[in-house]
Amino acid sequence: MPSAPRPAVAAALVVLIATAACGGSDSTGPVPTKNVAVHFDSLYVAAKALSVADTSYDFRATALSDLELPAAFGASPATVAVTTASGAESWKGFVFQEVMTSNGVPADSGRLLLAYRDSDAHTLVVTVQLANGTFVGTSLMANDTVVVHASAASGSITQTATGASCPTPPTGLTNPVITTASQATCLLATFSAALSASFPATDGVDPALTQLSFPLTTFAGQRFQDPSGGLSSRVGILWSQAALR
Numbered sequence: 001m002p003s004a005p006r007p008a009v010a011a012a013l014v015v016l017i018a019t020a021a022c023g024g025s026d027s028t029g030p031v032p033t034k035n036v037a038v039h040f041d042s043l044y045v046a047a048k049a050l051s052v053a054d055t056s057y058d059f060r061a062t063a064l065s066d067l068e069l070p071a072a073f074g075a076s077p078a079t080v081a082v083t084t085a086s087g088a089e090s091w092k093g094f095v096f097q098e099v100m101t102s103n104g105v106p107a108d109s110g111r112l113l114l115a116y117r118d119s120d121a122h123t124l125v126v127t128v129q130l131a132n133g134t135f136v137g138t139s140l141m142a143n144d145t146v147v148v149h150a151s152a153a154s155g156s157i158t159q160t161a162t163g164a165s166c167p168t169p170p171t172g173l174t175n176p177v178i179t180t181a182s183q184a185t186c187l188l189a190t191f192s193a194a195l196s197a198s199f200p201a202t203d204g205v206d207p208a209l210t211q212l213s214f215p216l217t218t219f220a221g222q223r224f225q226d227p228s229g230g231l232s233s234r235v236g237i238l239w240s241q242a243a244l245r
Contacts, residue, residue, distance in 0.1 A: 034170045036077065040068035041173045043120060047144075056145035063124055063141060065177045066114050070094040072169040072178050073186055075220040080115050086208035091115045095191040096221040097159055098184075110136070111157040113193050113219070125212060127195060129157045138197050140212070142205040155195035156216075162223050163188040184224040191219045 044064040051057035071077070077092035093115035100109065109131045117123035127138040138150040166186035169178050196213040199205075 037068055037071040037170055037173060039119075040064050040071060040121070041175050044068055044175050054145075059139075059141055059147045060121075060144050063114065063126055064121060065175055066112060066126070067094065067116065067121060067124075068173070068175055069177055069181060070096050070221045072173055073166040073181065073222050074188055075222060078217060078219045080214050080217055082115070082117075082212060082214045084208040085211040089117065091117050091214075093217075093219055094221050095157060095193055095219040097189065097191070097223045099223065099225040101226055111159070111191065113157055113191075113195065115195075115214075123206075123209070125195075125197070127153065127155075127157075127197075129155075138195070140197075140199050140205070140209060142202075142209060146202060146204050148199045148202045148205060148209075150197045151200055153195065153197040155193065155197075157191060157193040159189055159223065160192050160218075161190045163190075166222055181224060184226050186225075187223045189221055189223040191221055192216055193219055 044061060047057050047061040047064055051061050071094070075094055075096075077094055080091040080093045082089045082091045093113065095111060095113045097109055097111045111129050113127050113129070115125050122144055123140075123142050125138065125140050128136040130136060133156070135153055135155070138153040140148045140150070142148070164187070166188055169182065194214060194216045197211075199210050199212070201207060201210055
């Protein structure tokens with residue numbers, strides 16, 4: 001699951017629901033994961049195109065890849081009861097785990113949590129936790145291009161169960177992360193996660209987002225076990241950087 005490393009950050013929380021500004025809820029009911037994957041794929045393509053001339057879209061393009069991945073391999077977004085500095089909001093999110101291997105044997109792993117505030121993921125949060133419980137980093141993206149790194153973050157991401165093999169991704173997805181992830185051994189999985197994070201006040205960012213937290217929540221996702229070889233994925237890159245500290 002390749003991607004360019006991002007400074008002092010890891011993953012991204014994800015949410016597929018109406019924005020808090022609209023005060024909406026998911027009134028249309030569950031959306032098939034195929035439709036979610038196709039939606040994020042189209043958003044990724046647009047962000048990637050914009051990033052050619054404006055590198056401030058790089059973070060968004062990578063985060064949208066991370067959102068597309070669990071949907072493409074059969075997970076439905078969880079509803080996340082997020083508390084902001086201004087009150088309660090309803091977000092959506094995924095978690096997935098990547099297991100790195102050495103000579104074919106599992107060596108270490110990282111879990112990536114993404115939560116998004118609105119259906120087009122203009123606002124989202126990303127965090128990565130290593131197998132030893134260490135948070136690599138937590139970041140907020142707002143208005144597509146403004147990235148704010150957490151001044152403090154705590155919480156947990158725990159895999160609670162694994163299930164059947166992941167279904168084949170829908171045809172027509174253009175994001176190269178899907179082809180790369182298809183080389184891994186993929187099992188559907190469930191996770192339990194909680195997060196509390198503080199972000200410095202930043203121009204162009206809703207002041208409500210200076211504080212974000214949600215209680216222990218069940219997330220759907222996957223357990224990807226990489227084939228033997230180099231750590232080419234985003235989680236793998238972040239894991240190797242942390243291991244060298």
